[in-house]
Amino acid sequence: MAWNEPGNNKPGSGGGNPWGGPPNNKGDIQDLFDKLGGIFGGDNNELPTGKLTILISVALLLAWSGFGFYQLDEQKRAVVLRLGAFHTIVGPGIHWNPPFIDTVIRENVTQQRSYTTQGAMLTEDENIVDVQLSVQYNIGDLRKFTMSIRDPQHALEEATDSAVRHAIGSSKMDDVLTVGRDKIAVDVQSRLQKYLDAYNTGIVVTTVNVEKTQPPGAVQAAFDDVIKAREDEQRVQNEAQTYANTVIPEARGLAKRVFEESLAYRDRAIARAQGEAERFNALLAEYRKAPDVTRERLYIEAMQEIYSNNSKVLIDTQNSSNVLYLPLDQLKNRNTSTGATTDSTTGKTLSPAEIDVLSNQLEEKIRNNKQSSGRADSTRNREAR
Numbered sequence: 001m002a003w004n005e006p007g008n009n010k011p012g013s014g015g016g017n018p019w020g021g022p023p024n025n026k027g028d029i030q031d032l033f034d035k036l037g038g039i040f041g042g043d044n045n046e047l048p049t050g051k052l053t054i055l056i057s058v059a060l061l062l063a064w065s066g067f068g069f070y071q072l073d074e075q076k077r078a079v080v081l082r083l084g085a086f087h088t089i090v091g092p093g094i095h096w097n098p099p100f101i102d103t104v105i106r107e108n109v110t111q112q113r114s115y116t117t118q119g120a121m122l123t124e125d126e127n128i129v130d131v132q133l134s135v136q137y138n139i140g141d142l143r144k145f146t147m148s149i150r151d152p153q154h155a156l157e158e159a160t161d162s163a164v165r166h167a168i169g170s171s172k173m174d175d176v177l178t179v180g181r182d183k184i185a186v187d188v189q190s191r192l193q194k195y196l197d198a199y200n201t202g203i204v205v206t207t208v209n210v211e212k213t214q215p216p217g218a219v220q221a222a223f224d225d226v227i228k229a230r231e232d233e234q235r236v237q238n239e240a241q242t243y244a245n246t247v248i249p250e251a252r253g254l255a256k257r258v259f260e261e262s263l264a265y266r267d268r269a270i271a272r273a274q275g276e277a278e279r280f281n282a283l284l285a286e287y288r289k290a291p292d293v294t295r296e297r298l299y300i301e302a303m304q305e306i307y308s309n310n311s312k313v314l315i316d317t318q319n320s321s322n323v324l325y326l327p328l329d330q331l332k333n334r335n336t337s338t339g340a341t342t343d344s345t346t347g348k349t350l351s352p353a354e355i356d357v358l359s360n361q362l363e364e365k366i367r368n369n370k371q372s373s374g375r376a377d378s379t380r381n382r383e384a385r
Contacts (some may be wrong), residue, residue: 015306024267025097039158040207040358041336052148064098064099064100065096065098065279067099068096068097068098068099068102069094070094070095070096070104071093071094071095072090072091072092072093072095072106073092073309074092074110075108075109075110075111076092076106076107076108077089077090077091077092077106077107077109077142078090078095078099078104078105078106078107078305079104079105079107079142079143079146079147080103080104081102081103081104081105082103083099083101084103086143087145089142089143105146106140107139107145107146108139109138109139109142110204111138112138113135113137114134114135114137115134115135115137115153115156115157115160116132116133116134116135116211117132117133117134117135117160117164118130118131118132118133119131119161119270120216121164121165121168121169122167122168122169123169123171123172123173123176124169124170124172125172125173126170127173127215128215128216129168129173129176129177129213129214129215129216130212130213130214130215130216131164131168131176131210131212131213132210132212132213133160133164133185133188133208133209133210133211134208134209134213135156135192135205135207135208136162136205136206136207136208136209136213137156137203137204137205137206138203138204138206139201139202139203139204140202140203140204142202143202143204144200144201145201145202145203146202148199148201148202149199149200149201151231152202152203154201155201156196156201156203159192159195159196159199160188161194162194162195163187163191163192164188166191167184167187167191168184169186171183171184173215175334176213177214177215177223177227178227178230180211181210181213184210185209186208186209187207188208188210189205189207189208192205192208193205199210230383240268243296283298291334298365
């Protein structure tokens with residue numbers, strides 16, 4: 001029997017068997033509407049078109065409105081576009097915008113972003129250097145960042161390359177490799193910010209760091225020697241400055257002390273001279289009153305001063321050919337336990353009594369010499385008159 005003959009239950013034949021023909025979609029849809037009609041209280045044979053439409057519309061409206069809620073944290077801001085045009089900027093919190101009508105662009109405005117570039121560049125003195133530079137930035141104007149330019153990151157890269165090459169091309173190679181790196185970084189940051197503002201990118205450059213500058217590899221060793229020599233020069237200068245800071249204050253202090261001592265010596269010398277002058281004037285007045293007495297007193301004071309500074313005295317005694325030697329320094333340090341002193345000239349041991357006798361003889365001889373000198377002076381004065 002062929003499959004397409006009546007009564008055949010094979011696939012492709014008609015009948016109730018699902019393999020006998022295409023499905024009865026109309027009957028299935030009718031059954032669904034009958035069940036929904038029963039739910040809404042209508043006749044099972046009638047299709048509740050109005051109520052079903054309302055139910056589907058409410059469900060779609062709830063689903064549509066549910067997709068419109070979103071939340072922003074403290075670091076993010078969002079640009080809202082309504083029908084493709086700028087509408088507003090919203091801050092942190094929970095927000096709602098109608099889906100398919102508003103477009104929300106979220107960006108982290110507090111994140112510190114970074115961009116690094118490296119390349120060989122030509123300096124002012126026509127030398128080639130390898131420069132590595134990093135730029136740190138964040139979003140300053142979210143509307144410009146999202147609406148004024150298609151690719152702000154690409155604009156930043158192009159502007160950075162232009163600013164770096166301009167700064168390096170305006171500097172000499174020695175400055176780029178050594179002390180001029182900080183100045184180059186400041187120049188690049190200022191110039192780069194001007195470019196970004198002109199492009200309306202909304203980007204704010206916070207820091208530009210020149211990470212590394214080096215000459216080509218063929219001359220790297222020579223430049224390393226130059227840099228080392230400059231570092232040694234700076235170190236020696238610092239040591240010299242440290243030494244100067246130590247020596248100069250000491251020299252100034254010493255000069256101040258010598259100056260103060262000279263002032264003190266001047267004042268002391270002036271005071272001593274004035275005292276001596278006053279003493280001489282007072283002595284002159286006394287001498288005019290009693291010349292002999294004053295002369296004798298001056299003689300005694302002079303001899304006392306002379307003998308007080310001498311440790312040895314030689315005495316020419318009368319009626320004797322011996323010269324008496326008095327070691328006054330030894331007499332001062334004589335043995336107090338025995339009370340005896342040995343004469344270094346004769347080797348004789350002198351007792352305290354003998355020492356007193358010799359002292360008396362010495363005083364008497366000095367007194368006689370002064371009296372003889374006084375009488376001779378008086379005689380000369382009388383003869384002179």
